[in-house]
Amino acid sequence: MALLGIDLGTSSVKVVVQDIQGHTLSVSKADYAVTAPQPGWSESNPAEWWSATIAAVQAALARLSHIEITAIGLSGQMHGVVLADEGGQPVRVAMLWSDTRAQAELEQYHSLPTFLKERLANPLVPGMAGPMLCWLAKHEASSYQKARWALQPKDWLRFCLTDEVATDPSDASATLLYDLRADSWADDIIAALGLNRSLFPAIVPSGAVAGRLSARAAKALGLPAELPVATGAADTAAAALGTGLLTPGPIQLTLGTGAQLMQLSAEPSADPRGRTHLYRAADGTHWYAMAAVQNAGLVLNWVRQMFNASWDELYASAASVPPGAEGLLFLPYLTKERPHHTHSASSGAFLGMRIDHRREHLLHAVLEGIAFGIRGAFEALPAATKTSTLRLAGGGSEHPAWRQMLANILNRELLSVDTPAASVRGAALLAGIAGGIWANAQETASLAPRTSLMASPAQEQVAVYNCIYARYLENINN
Numbered sequence: 001m002a003l004l005g006i007d008l009g010t011s012s013v014k015v016v017v018q019d020i021q022g023h024t025l026s027v028s029k030a031d032y033a034v035t036a037p038q039p040g041w042s043e044s045n046p047a048e049w050w051s052a053t054i055a056a057v058q059a060a061l062a063r064l065s066h067i068e069i070t071a072i073g074l075s076g077q078m079h080g081v082v083l084a085d086e087g088g089q090p091v092r093v094a095m096l097w098s099d100t101r102a103q104a105e106l107e108q109y110h111s112l113p114t115f116l117k118e119r120l121a122n123p124l125v126p127g128m129a130g131p132m133l134c135w136l137a138k139h140e141a142s143s144y145q146k147a148r149w150a151l152q153p154k155d156w157l158r159f160c161l162t163d164e165v166a167t168d169p170s171d172a173s174a175t176l177l178y179d180l181r182a183d184s185w186a187d188d189i190i191a192a193l194g195l196n197r198s199l200f201p202a203i204v205p206s207g208a209v210a211g212r213l214s215a216r217a218a219k220a221l222g223l224p225a226e227l228p229v230a231t232g233a234a235d236t237a238a239a240a241l242g243t244g245l246l247t248p249g250p251i252q253l254t255l256g257t258g259a260q261l262m263q264l265s266a267e268p269s270a271d272p273r274g275r276t277h278l279y280r281a282a283d284g285t286h287w288y289a290m291a292a293v294q295n296a297g298l299v300l301n302w303v304r305q306m307f308n309a310s311w312d313e314l315y316a317s318a319a320s321v322p323p324g325a326e327g328l329l330f331l332p333y334l335t336k337e338r339p340h341h342t343h344s345a346s347s348g349a350f351l352g353m354r355i356d357h358r359r360e361h362l363l364h365a366v367l368e369g370i371a372f373g374i375r376g377a378f379e380a381l382p383a384a385t386k387t388s389t390l391r392l393a394g395g396g397s398e399h400p401a402w403r404q405m406l407a408n409i410l411n412r413e414l415l416s417v418d419t420p421a422a423s424v425r426g427a428a429l430l431a432g433i434a435g436g437i438w439a440n441a442q443e444t445a446s447l448a449p450r451t452s453l454m455a456s457p458a459q460e461q462v463a464v465y466n467c468i469y470a471r472y473l474e475n476i477n478n
Ligand SMILES: Nc1ncnc2c1ncn2[C@@H]1O[C@H](COP(=O)(O)OP(=O)(O)O)[C@@H](O)[C@H]1O
Pocket: 008, 009, 010, 011, 012, 013, 255, 256, 257, 258, 296, 297, 298, 300, 301, 311, 394, 395, 396, 397, 398
């Protein structure tokens, strides 16, 4: 008996086959493109998601012989929107969380009555399904009208697997179309924005069976038809479940194309300063506060392309150049950042460049700039000052020199969670709940991966970084 987890990330799809004791039997991944056809736009082609999923599932299964998959679970990048027709065909490419074209449409949100805005319990940012649908309705009315469904990425993928449409609370709550108190689509807000309510699917618990693998999808993946497919969860929520984070307290930092700092809460308490998000967790009982960083791995991807640098070269610069890159400071605002600070730079910059700076200074400064951005987000979480340790997860957290830089800049101990990919492990656990292995998320607690100390802040560097961080804050506030 084994479980199949699929995580539809921003840069790649990850697949895991896991046994019911929580051991990883096989992993695979397949990449796809994120494109920016115009400044501020961020899109992916769902057809590439589907072909990458087929390739990754086939590759994961090919490494195993005689494996019997009991159920499939999903997780995925959050906030974006796929407009699909009745049969699930996308009517245009997907718009992603890093897309900022709907900035002007936020005005529609700002003009909602306060009692309605309060139900959203979240800061208003453009890269969420709600504002992006307002943009589509206004600027691409033909696609908007052709659409039968407006889906989050992993919900579209499940549609391909099962021919059934659904979403779950963790993804629905991250659309700016959800009432966090009532735990349902915010019908009156959807109506006030002039959006069509019937675009949004039923909300089904993350660990419920949302459909069964269709004969067509089964043939493509090389699996038996009729396997139960769990509704699944948003990637940050799935990462908490996958790392065994099932109670309020610890703060977890997930580094991927974006970076997220999250902490579970027992109550749906919105951030009164409007700096951090509040969403539903994957366990069906908690909420979580999240400070999300747009400019994390996507800036690493950009700098690698610009400088034609390998991952090793990029990370080697963390140790080969002294803290502060000898006066060079990078502001990582390549896309509009989420509102952790009252002000933030509206574009990226290298500041303090001199003739003696070499390529590795630029690479090093980029790593530092991203880490300063993560520190800003961390400090926006109300519990940050009480926390001396952070749990670290995600595909962008693997290099020791980068982890050490993060520990020094955040001035926190970093714990590693012993799992190759947290979100996809969460997806596999949700498959287990849908498949009847566990009754609920709490029952997976005994499978939690081990944590161990991975990096401690070096105090002499912490002091240096505190000064450079002050310079960073001054510059982003200008
Ligand atoms: N050595 C590395 N190989 C691949 N990606 C890396 C590496 N180091 C950092 N990254 C970053 O991590 C991201 C991939 O992490 P992952 O958790 O798979 O993200 P996602 O879910 O966004 O696809 C990439 O966008 C990249 O910026």
